[in-house]
Amino acid sequence: xxxxxxxxxxxxxxxxxxxxxxxxxxxxxxxxxxxxxxxxxxxxxxxxxxxxxxxxxxxxxxxxxxxxxxxxxxxxxxxxxxxxxxxxxxxxxxxxxxxxxxxxxxxxxxxxxxxxxxxxxxxxxxxxxxxxxxxxxxxxxxxxxxxxxxxxxxxxxxxxxxxxxxxxxxxxxxxxxxxxxxxxxxxxxxxxxxxxxxxxxxxxxxxxxxxxxxxxxxxxx
Amino acid sequence: xxxxxxxxxxxxxxxxxxxxxxxxxxxxxxxxxxxxxxxxxxxxxxxxxxxxxxxxxxxxxxxxxxxxxxxxxxxxxxxxxxxxxxxxxxxxxxxxxxxxxxxxxxxxxxxxxxxxxxxxxxxxxxxxxxxxxxxxxxxxxxxxxxxxxxxxxxxxxxxxxxxxxxxxxxxxxxxxxxxxxxxxxxxxxxxxxxxxxxxxxxxxxxxxxxxxxxxxxxxxxxxxxxxxxxxxxxxxxxxxxxxxxxxxxxxxxxxxxxxxxxxxxxxxxxxxxxxxxxxxxxxxxxxxxxxxxxxxxxxxxxxxxxxxxxxxxxxxxxxxxxxxxxxxxxxxxxxxxxxxxxxxxxxxxxxxxxxxxxxxxxxxxxxxxxxxxxxxxxxxxxxxxxxxxxxxxxxxxxxxxxxxxxxxxxxxxxxxxxxxxxxxxxxxxxxxxxxxxxxxxxxxxxxxxxxxxxxxxxxxxxxxxxxxxxxxxxxxxxxxxxxxxxxxxxxxxxxxxxxxxxxxxxxxxxxxxxxxxxxxxxxxxxxxxxxxxxxxxxxxxxxxxxxxxxxxxxxxxxxxxxxxxxxxxxxxxxxxxxxxxxxxxxxxxxxxxxxxxxxxxxxxxxxxxxxxxxxxxxxxxxxxxxxxxxxxxxxxxxxxxxx
Numbered sequence: 001x002x003x004x005x006x007x008x009x010x011x012x013x014x015x016x017x018x019x020x021x022x023x024x025x026x027x028x029x030x031x032x033x034x035x036x037x038x039x040x041x042x043x044x045x046x047x048x049x050x051x052x053x054x055x056x057x058x059x060x061x062x063x064x065x066x067x068x069x070x071x072x073x074x075x076x077x078x079x080x081x082x083x084x085x086x087x088x089x090x091x092x093x094x095x096x097x098x099x100x101x102x103x104x105x106x107x108x109x110x111x112x113x114x115x116x117x118x119x120x121x122x123x124x125x126x127x128x129x130x131x132x133x134x135x136x137x138x139x140x141x142x143x144x145x146x147x148x149x150x151x152x153x154x155x156x157x158x159x160x161x162x163x164x165x166x167x168x169x170x171x172x173x174x175x176x177x178x179x180x181x182x183x184x185x186x187x188x189x190x191x192x193x194x195x196x197x198x199x200x201x202x203x204x205x206x207x208x209x210x211x212x213x214x215x216x217x218x219x220x221x
Numbered sequence: 222x223x224x225x226x227x228x229x230x231x232x233x234x235x236x237x238x239x240x241x242x243x244x245x246x247x248x249x250x251x252x253x254x255x256x257x258x259x260x261x262x263x264x265x266x267x268x269x270x271x272x273x274x275x276x277x278x279x280x281x282x283x284x285x286x287x288x289x290x291x292x293x294x295x296x297x298x299x300x301x302x303x304x305x306x307x308x309x310x311x312x313x314x315x316x317x318x319x320x321x322x323x324x325x326x327x328x329x330x331x332x333x334x335x336x337x338x339x340x341x342x343x344x345x346x347x348x349x350x351x352x353x354x355x356x357x358x359x360x361x362x363x364x365x366x367x368x369x370x371x372x373x374x375x376x377x378x379x380x381x382x383x384x385x386x387x388x389x390x391x392x393x394x395x396x397x398x399x400x401x402x403x404x405x406x407x408x409x410x411x412x413x414x415x416x417x418x419x420x421x422x423x424x425x426x427x428x429x430x431x432x433x434x435x436x437x438x439x440x441x442x443x444x445x446x447x448x449x450x451x452x453x454x455x456x457x458x459x460x461x462x463x464x465x466x467x468x469x470x471x472x473x474x475x476x477x478x479x480x481x482x483x484x485x486x487x488x489x490x491x492x493x494x495x496x497x498x499x500x501x502x503x504x505x506x507x508x509x510x511x512x513x514x515x516x517x518x519x520x521x522x523x524x525x526x527x528x529x530x531x532x533x534x535x536x537x538x539x540x541x542x543x544x545x546x547x548x549x550x551x552x553x554x555x556x557x558x559x560x561x562x563x564x565x566x567x568x569x570x571x572x573x574x575x576x577x578x579x580x581x582x583x584x585x586x587x588x589x590x591x592x593x594x595x596x597x598x599x600x601x602x603x604x605x606x607x608x609x610x611x612x613x614x615x616x617x618x619x620x621x622x623x624x625x626x627x628x629x630x631x632x633x634x635x636x637x638x639x640x641x642x643x644x645x646x647x648x649x650x651x652x653x654x655x656x657x658x659x660x661x662x663x664x665x666x667x668x669x670x671x672x673x674x675x676x677x678x679x680x681x682x683x684x685x686x687x688x689x690x691x692x693x694x695x696x697x698x699x700x701x702x703x704x705x706x707x708x709x710x711x712x713x714x715x716x717x718x719x720x721x722x723x724x725x726x727x728x729x730x731x732x733x734x735x736x737x738x739x740x741x742x743x744x745x746x747x748x749x750x751x752x753x754x755x756x757x758x759x760x761x762x763x764x765x766x767x768x769x770x771x772x773x774x775x776x777x778x779x780x781x782x783x784x785x786x787x788x789x790x791x792x793x794x795x796x797x798x799x800x801x802x803x804x805x806x807x808x809x810x811x812x813x814x815x816x817x818x819x820x821x822x823x824x825x826x827x828x829x830x831x832x833x834x835x836x837x838x839x840x841x842x843x844x845x846x847x848x849x850x851x852x853x854x855x856x857x858x859x860x861x862x863x864x
Contacts, residue, residue: 024535024563024574025515026491031530063652143653169443175651177481205529206484206520209652 034204044074053115053216055199058095061209064141066094066101071194071217081141081154092188093162096139097209098201100162104189106131107161112183115216118195123221125185130161162186165198177201177208185219195219267338268363268383270587270597271372272544272554280587280597280620281369282629282673282686286362288387293765293776295815295827295856297400297408297429299354299362303382305780305813307364308759309719309739312351313844318442318480319346325366325741326690326717326755327379331637331665333369335383337470339494340560342536343516344642350488350516353474355452357398357410358425360387366721367688368635368669371599371616374558374581378635378667378692386456389414389421393862400827400856404849405432408856419460427452433479437849440841450476464500469493477521485521487528490514505545512538531567533574536560552587554599564641568648568656575641577607585616595620605638610664612636627675635667643696643709655706656698663711667692682725690717699750700796712751716744734764747790748798754844756808758785767817774819779833781812787844806842810834823863829854 047054058067058076068077068091077088081096093102106129112118118125135158142152162184169176179198186194194217203210265273269281276285286302294305300312300320315321322329329348334341341349362384369377393415400408410427429452434445454472461467474490494512501507518532542556558581565574583601590596599616618631639662646658673686694711701708719742725735738760743753760783767776786808790801815829831852838845 023537023561024565025517025533028530028533030528031517031519032527034527034529061652177483179482200483200522200524202483202522204522204525204527206522206531212524 043076047074051216052218052220053214056211056213056215058211058213059209060095060097060211061207063097063143066096068094069213071188071215081139092194093159093186093196095211096156098163098166098168098211099139100159100165101132101157102159102162102186102188104132105159106187107159108185108187109161109164109180110183110185113181113197115183115195115197115214118183118219119216124193124219129185129187130159132157132159134158162196165196166201192217193219264361266363267385268335268381269365269369270554270585271338271542271556272552272587277627277677278595278620280595280618280629281365281631282367282671282684284364284366286364288360291356291359291362292825292827292858293778293815293817294780295400295817295829295854297356297406299351299356299382299384302356302362303364304761304782306735306737306761306763307739308737308761308782309721309741309755311756311759311784311844314442314847315346315348315843317346318446319348320351321346321348322351323755324379325719325739326692326715326743326753330376330640331378331635331667332380332382333373333376335373335381337386338383339510339512340514340536340538341516342492342514343488343490343518343532343534344640345518350474350476350490352429352448352450352476352488353452353490354384355425355427355454357427357452358387358412358414358423358454360385367631367671367690368614368633368667369616370603370612370614370635371601371633372583372585374583374601374603374614375579375605375612375636375638375664378637378665379690386454387414387423388458389416389423391862392416395861396858397861398825398856398858400854402829402831402854403852404434406430406854421458423454423456425452425454434847434849436841436847437837438839438841440838440845441843442841442847445847446479448476448478450474466498468496468498470495483523485523487519487521489517489519504547505543508540508542510538510540510542512536512540514538531572533563533565535563550589554585554587555583557582562641566642566646568642568646570647573645575607575645577605577641579606579638580604593622603636603638605664607641608639608644608660608662608664610638612638612664612666625677627677629671629673629675631669631671633669635669637665637696639664639696639709646709650707655704657701657704657706657708659709662696662709663694665692665694665696665711680726680728682723684721684723686721688719688721691715692717695751697751700798702796710750712749713746715749715751718742718744731768732764732766735762737761747801750798752791752801753789754787756785756787756806759783769819772821774822776817777815778817779812779814781810783810784808806844807838809836809838809846811836811846811848821863823860825856825858827854827856827858 042057042059045055045057056069060067064081065078068088070090071092079085091103093100108125108127108129110125136155137153138158139154139156140151141154165180167178183195183197194215196213196215199214200212202208264276264285266276266279266283266285267273269279269283294302296302303310309325311323313321322332324332334349343350365381369381373381395413397411408429412425414423430449431447433447436443452474456470459467471493476488478486480486492514496510498508515535517530519528519530521528539559545553560579562577562579581601581603585599588596597618601614604611614634614636616633621628643662644658644660646656648656650656668691671686671688675684692715695715696709696711698707699710720740722738727733740758741755743755745751745753762781763778765776765778787806789804791804792798793800793802812833813829813831814833815827817825817827819825832848832850835850837850
């Protein structure tokens with residue numbers, strides 16, 4: 001038998017066999033499952049006491065909540081935005097979707113794209129640290145009127161520098177998401193320093209608003 | 222518009238100025254296989270009747286792209302190919318930079334795309350993934366405008382595009398091809414086919430990639446996302462005797478799009494099928510086929526290196542088709558199909574999945590009472606289990622020949638059943654609003670009336686077609702105040718009327734020219750959620766010159782697309798259909814010059830200059846061409862087995 005004919009006769013049954021796959025599809029195992037544990041664990045999910053570093057994972061999907069992070073106590077708290085909302089007694093930064101405010105701190109965007117390279121530099125970057133500003137048109141709490149150009153905002157402090165960690169381009173639909181991948185230095189009001197980097201803004205299923213933040217606190221040289 | 226008319230007159234002038242008589246003196250050895258002298262009227266077509274017909278005898282007007290034409294146009298995406306010749310077809314970007322079709326008022330879900338007669342699973346924003354339609358190893362593409370549900374069922378509301386694969390004829394054929402273009406556009410492919418008489422096999426692999434393309438001016442999109450596509454297909458045919466043929470096929474498709482820094486969109490398809498064709502005798506034949514098509518979407522999360530699937534459409538199709546020729550004047554075609562349609566989607570609540578079964582039977586009678594007259598009639602019944610919808614689609618067509626004139630008239634019904642997505646969607650649209658499905662949707666339906674005249678001489682072809690479509694219950698999303706979100710709903714009647722005109726000349730001297738014009742008028746009542754987005758005037762033009770000798774051939778061609786401006790109305794709010802504003806989208810023309818050279822009948826070199834006159838939109842609308850100006854391309858295709 002000619003090799004060509006033999007080849008075809010061997011291939012033909014294979015193709016026919018492959019033509020009768022499972023009812024609801026084939027090769028599902030080539031895909032990954034979302035990391036289940038990431039869905040439910042929030043807060044300081046990793047801490048390294050030796051290096052003063054770790055990872056915070058928060059659910060910031062809601063437009064109507066602030067999530068407060070306290071680097072001193074390694075705690076996270078979340079509150080519904082309202083006129084009579086009382087902020088926690090101790091906190092350092094707070095996150096609403098991708099917006100950030102600080103508790104009397106100032107922030108500098110660095111050129112570093114990793115905490116390890118920042119640490120290796122052996123110094124706290126110098127520059128124009130930016131404090132919070134009072135805003136009336138940054139913190140969107142109701143998106144339902146967006147189609148008519150009528151968004152509802154909450155008045156709030158807002159840190160323009162730290163909020164650069166994720167640029168959301170709303171000129172297209174759906175919006176484009178461009179993380180800066182940079183390290184930000186936060187001078188807290190007690191003059192201690194934290195370094196943070198937004199590692200991810202989605203959960204393992206790709207849902208946006210789940211923020212994974214790597215940090216060093218206190219950052220000392 | 223003025224530009225279009227001027228070009229129309231110039232090209233018609235060209236068609237008449239070219240004197241066919243003087244061409245008679247050309248040496249026949251030179252022109253007989255001239256690239257420009259491939260009249261297509263003797264092409265066999267199948268899409269219009271589901272039985273082989275010579276194009277000039279087909280009662281259904283069919284546009285054919287031959288393999289040679291596909292090669293000469295030198296494009297990668299089927300959208301570019303269709304747009305190059307068919308005026309009134311526009312591939313644009315819709316939301317999230319997804320490709321969207323408008324064919325003279327009919328969207329992507331109203332035009333049925335087939336590969337060798339088989340449906341294509343999956344959709345995004347009402348359009349199939351056109352990147353799956355690899356143009357390598359394609360014998361021809363047949364296009365029918367107008368409803369064709371009496372043969373093809375749901376989705377054949379506005380037309381059918383059928384891509385027919387090449388069947389190996391040579392004992393061994395090996396081809397490698399590569400093409401590079403501006404913006405790091407790359408296309409590399411190869412195919413191997415063998416034919417031993419009883420057995421034949423055709424294997425094709427194609428890889429296409431393009432980098433991010435930043436636009437020069439402001440617009441809906443500031444850049445076109447980079448992407449990579451891999452397409453593999455295998456087709457195997459075994460002749461068990463003179464009257465029994467078995468075909469098996471398999472394919473894999475993968476596309477990755479750099480839509481976000483942190484995640485990439487991935488699209489995959491796994492498909493295969495088996496078909497048996499048995500000829501009982503010269504009068505009748507039976508075809509039984511099974512096909513499987515799975516289309517998946519996933520998000521590749523760059524940080525976590527996870528590839529998470531969020532969409533899967535799996536379709537199993539069983540098909541039977543029987544043709545019986547009582548004599549050369551009477552052909553009966555009967556058939557039936559069954560489809561199992563499974564859909565899991567991120568647009569369903571909790572990534573749920575739904576399933577429906579679709580079944581149909583149909584019959585068609587093709588009667589040629591005299592040499593001059595052909596009458597074709599058909600009826601089809603479709604049933605959709607989940608929506609519990611049934612639909613009857615009729616058709617009647619008539620063709621009358623008088624000398625060099627052909628006249629055709631037809632009525633055809635079309636319909637589109639609501640999809641599982643449209644019935645069950647529950648999707649949070651970027652936290653802005655929800656989109657809900659609707660289980661009470663009715664099927665879209667259309668009534669298509671057309672009348673055409675065609676004149677064909679040895680070198681010239683002129684045709685004029687007028688048509689009118691009444692489209693009822695079109696499905697679209699409408700703002701629902703109670704739900705505070707969008708919901709799929711049926712809307713009131715739409716009328717689409719148009720004229721298609723075509724003039725072409727192909728001379729033995731190697732000169733060819735073609736001009737096509739389309740006028741489309743969509744009549745949609747004010748207050749309807751959808752408003753017209755179709756340009757009223759469009760034209761395509763081609764002028765070429767080519768010759769082929771034994772060891773060398775060339776073809777130089779200038780192709781143009783001319784689109785009029787579109788002035789329409791848009792609602793000022795997406796939640797109310799009362800206040801409107803007039804908007805105008807600019808018209809434009811795009812021209813492409815290409816030179817194809819063939820050496821020793823085995824090496825093809827093609828160089829091209831696209832967007833010859835450097836058109837750059839002042840603002841990039843969704844329906845603007847996303848070009849940054851003139852681009853250059855160069856490609857080579859080598860048929861190794863020819864040496």
